[in-house]
Amino acid sequence: MAGFLQQVVEGLGAGAIYASLALALVLIYRFTGIVNFAQGELAMFATYIAWQFTHAGVPFWLALVLTLAVAFAGGMLIERVVVRPVEGAPELTVVIVTVGLFILVNAAAGWIWSFLIKDFPNPFPRGALEAGGVGVAYSTLGVMGVVAAVMGLLYLLFRHTKIGLGMRAVASGPESARLVGIRVGWTLALGWGLAATVGAVSGVLVAPLLFLEPNMMGGVLIYAFAAATLGGFDSPAGAVVGGLVVGVAETLSGAYLDFVGSDLKVGVPLAIILGVLLLRPQGLFGRAAVERA
Amino acid sequence: MAERRGTGRRGPVPAVRARWRGLLLTAALLAVCAAPFQLVPFRVFQLTMVLVYTVALIGLNLLVGHGGQISLGHGAFFAVGAYGTAIMMFHGGWPYPVTLPAAAAVAFAIGLALGVPATRLHGLYLALVTLAIAIFLVPLLKRFESVTGGSMGLTLAKPRPPAWSGLAEDQWLYFLTLAAALLALAVNHSLLRSRVGRALHAVRDNETAAEVMGVRLAFHKRMAFAWSAMFAGAAGCLYTWVIGFVSPDSFTVNLSITLLAGLVIGGLGATWGPLLGGLFVMFVPSLSQDVNKAAPGVIFGLLIIVVMYVAPTGLAGLVRRAAHSFGRTLRKG
Numbered sequence: 001m002a003g004f005l006q007q008v009v010e011g012l013g014a015g016a017i018y019a020s021l022a023l024a025l026v027l028i029y030r031f032t033g034i035v036n037f038a039q040g041e042l043a044m045f046a047t048y049i050a051w052q053f054t055h056a057g058v059p060f061w062l063a064l065v066l067t068l069a070v071a072f073a074g075g076m077l078i079e080r081v082v083v084r085p086v087e088g089a090p091e092l093t094v095v096i097v098t099v100g101l102f103i104l105v106n107a108a109a110g111w112i113w114s115f116l117i118k119d120f121p122n123p124f125p126r127g128a129l130e131a132g133g134v135g136v137a138y139s140t141l142g143v144m145g146v147v148a149a150v151m152g153l154l155y156l157l158f159r160h161t162k163i164g165l166g167m168r169a170v171a172s173g174p175e176s177a178r179l180v181g182i183r184v185g186w187t188l189a190l191g192w193g194l195a196a197t198v199g200a201v202s203g204v205l206v207a208p209l210l211f212l213e214p215n216m217m218g219g220v221l222i223y224a225f226a227a228a229t230l231g232g233f234d235s236p237a238g239a240v241v242g243g244l245v246v247g248v249a250e251t252l253s254g255a256y257l258d259f260v261g262s263d264l265k266v267g268v269p270l271a272i273i274l275g276v277l278l279l280r281p282q283g284l285f286g287r288a289a290v291e292r293a
Numbered sequence: 294m295a296e297r298r299g300t301g302r303r304g305p306v307p308a309v310r311a312r313w314r315g316l317l318l319t320a321a322l323l324a325v326c327a328a329p330f331q332l333v334p335f336r337v338f339q340l341t342m343v344l345v346y347t348v349a350l351i352g353l354n355l356l357v358g359h360g361g362q363i364s365l366g367h368g369a370f371f372a373v374g375a376y377g378t379a380i381m382m383f384h385g386g387w388p389y390p391v392t393l394p395a396a397a398a399v400a401f402a403i404g405l406a407l408g409v410p411a412t413r414l415h416g417l418y419l420a421l422v423t424l425a426i427a428i429f430l431v432p433l434l435k436r437f438e439s440v441t442g443g444s445m446g447l448t449l450a451k452p453r454p455p456a457w458s459g460l461a462e463d464q465w466l467y468f469l470t471l472a473a474a475l476l477a478l479a480v481n482h483s484l485l486r487s488r489v490g491r492a493l494h495a496v497r498d499n500e501t502a503a504e505v506m507g508v509r510l511a512f513h514k515r516m517a518f519a520w521s522a523m524f525a526g527a528a529g530c531l532y533t534w535v536i537g538f539v540s541p542d543s544f545t546v547n548l549s550i551t552l553l554a555g556l557v558i559g560g561l562g563a564t565w566g567p568l569l570g571g572l573f574v575m576f577v578p579s580l581s582q583d584v585n586k587a588a589p590g591v592i593f594g595l596l597i598i599v600v601m602y603v604a605p606t607g608l609a610g611l612v613r614r615a616a617h618s619f620g621r622t623l624r625k626g
Binding site for chain 1: 357361362363365410413414417418420421422424425426428429432433435436546550553554557585586587588589590591593594595596597598601602605
């Protein structure tokens with residue numbers, strides 16, 4: 001039993017990371033209807049920036065704050081420069097542009113920082129909290145705490161600030177929002193900036209566990225997609241729940257299903273994506289889009 | 294964008310232009326047949342690989358360019374063809390000519406099966422599922438070690454040139470691939486001119502209108518997926534012939550993304566897009582790699598974005614525009 005609980009805890013730890021990247025995906029989807037295939041790469045790039053700061057001797061938490069600021073500005077810039085020209089274009093065009101961004105950012109990181117693996121400092125103390133035969137590593141607790149904090153801040157932003165209200169208005173109807181005087185263009189850019197910031201948090205959380213290299217987020221991205229699909233692409237809370245479920249499902253099937261083992265675990269997100277799309281395409285918490293043909 | 298990508302008939306070609314086009318094509322064919330006798334074996338090998346990519350891109354073009362659907366996992370079908378061929382030759386001891394139709398048929402069948410969920414998904418969900426399939430394939434290939442050779446892969450003997458031909462190995466492989474590419478081009482051409490092609494264009498340009506006109510959406514989307522998989526599988530088979538070695542790490546998700554990038558840059562929905570894309574995928578990385586290991590990625594990424602903004606028909610569209618204005622200047626002068 002303790003072994004099982006241990007696996008669940010590990011799964012939740014992994015799931016919290018997937019949840020944070022899924023949250024970034026969902027934020028952009030809600031505002032712009034775009035699924036950003038480059039989200040993971042943007043997070044990876046932000047993590048390199050954090051590495052550069054710590055490498056220059058900036059204390060970790062200050063480096064994190066600086067990185068998040070850079071990520072926010074970078075996200076807004078990308079929206080204005082790269083995404084704005086294809087706004088309203090067919091889905092095919094938009095997906096291809098974000099795939100292009102994926103390749104570009106990945107290669108740019110490799111060019112600037114080389115493809116060699118870098119050590120990333122772990123902000124959380126070593127060791128684990130023991131309770132009832134189950135050990136919870138402090139880093140796992142830290143990751144979950146950070147994701148919960150991000151979630152809480154987003155909730156406060158959306159529910160209790162004027163900016164958040166404006167963003168929700170843009171998400172539900174850009175034309176009507178523009179009519180009541182909201183600057184839609186800036187709000188969309190703000191959405192990308194926020195998503196890039198949330199993504200940067202997930203990158204910084206992943207880096208100590210996976211080692212920092214340009215392809216670091218490639219593996220995480222597909223889990224985040226599964227999490228967002230499971231939770232519903234338009235539901236931030238769904239993304240977090242989905243992330244945790246995907247993390248636990250991955251860990252448990254790796255541990256208890258012999259034919260899956262540790263090597264075929266990456267089949268779990270595929271199975272989840274397919275299952276959700278065939279049974280409940282809008283996800284657990286999402287709303288089905290009603291289209292007028 | 295959709296209307297500019299159209300490749301429908303543009304009315305009868307004037308006789309003069311038809312004659313010019315015929316001359317040009319004949320000259321190109323002669324040059325293509327003469328090339329392996331003029332170049333060093335390594336260049337011949339590179340051209341052979343261009344043709345292999347071209348066949349895969351013809352398939353991808355059918356799905357993305359003509360069908361308007363997205364696949365981020367076409368490398369998986371390529372891998373199915375490559376591994377299918379390797380397994381047939383390695384374990385079954387089949388003679389190599391048989392493996393081409395067999396690999397194409399297997400890829401077609403798998404494409405048809407995967408096309409069932411594909412017909413229920415659209416746009417980004419299809420992109421997601423195909424991406425997940427491409428990622429899942431590598432560990433799957435490593436797992437069934439007794440069949441696939443695991444991470445070590447399988448090494449095979451390359452097809453030997455028959456004695457009567459008097460060709461070297463690289464030249465024989467080049468002509469085999471060239472013949473297959475021409476066949477693929479012909480199949481693709483007749484597909485597009487048939488009912489299937491017209492249905493695909495209708496679905497791409499306006500799904501609702503197409504359905505109202507009586508086009509069976511689900512059926513045609515699934516068939517597009519299957520046909521496109523078939524071309525990728527055939528390309529995979531050619532790849533195994535040419536390289537003589539398959540390993541899981543040759544078929545990572547990077548291959549799928551590179552294929553899509555090549556097609557977009559070559560020209561979505563354009564007749565010559567796959568060939569230009571194949572040239573691009575083969576030569577740009579090897580030329581730019583000397584600058585920096587990451588240079589090909591930077592070029593690919595930047596070009597994809599730029600092409601989507603300013604030239605949705607890619608290099609093929611640019612070439613066509615250049616040819617048009619050149620022709621106009623000739624006539625004026």
